[in-house]
């Protein structure tokens with residue numbers, strides 16, 4: 595699989611097989627992830643990986659927090675569905691911004707350069723996993739349990755996203771994209 599094939603073939607996966615991901619495969623994904631470029635080569639990403647029985651606690655915290663947010667009047671959006679995906683996926687990688695220590699909300703702290711670097715690293719992770727035969731879901735619905743998951747994971751840095759990884763149990767069609775021509779303007783002499 596070349597790079598363009600990986601880009602074209604990757605999908606967000608929301609149904610995973612009940613099959614563990616060997617540790618060495620997860621390690622290969624992480625080894626590829628840290629090859630991503632970063633502003634001033636700061637490599638602001640930090641990863642905390644949840645697997646095995648710890649997933650049960652993770653999903654319980656997420657579901658309880660979603661219920662609390664609903665009581666407070668928040669729209670749960672796709673968060674309940676994302677919690678189901680995280681329950682199924684054998685591995686979930688939480689991605690933190692190590693340059694935004696002590697940050698306590700998704701919008702607070704974390705300069706835009708570091709967050710861009712981390713976005714690039716996450717995309718690198720998705721493509722590497724795809725190349726290795728794994729499916730992924732990039733998840734920001736973890737923000738429904740932002741403080742609760744931060745506390746459970748024992749991290750004070752800005753939480754940027756989570757990525758669930760496993761063997762895909764579905765093969766979704768590509769989701770529509772705006773044609774590049776529609777979102778591109780040329781400035782040429």
Ligand SMILES: Cc1cc2nc3c(=O)[nH]c(=O)nc-3n(C[C@H](O)[C@H](O)[C@H](O)COP(=O)(O)O)c2cc1C
Pocket residue numbers: 604605606607608672676731732733734735736768769
């Ligand atoms: C920053 C970001 C956050 C996302 N958060 C979620 C999420 O919380 N739950 C979910 O089901 N999908 C999430 N997604 C996946 C998108 O829905 C998906 O990438 C988009 O619909 C395009 O589909 P594709 O990835 O299959 O091409 C997220 C994607 C990105 C880039």
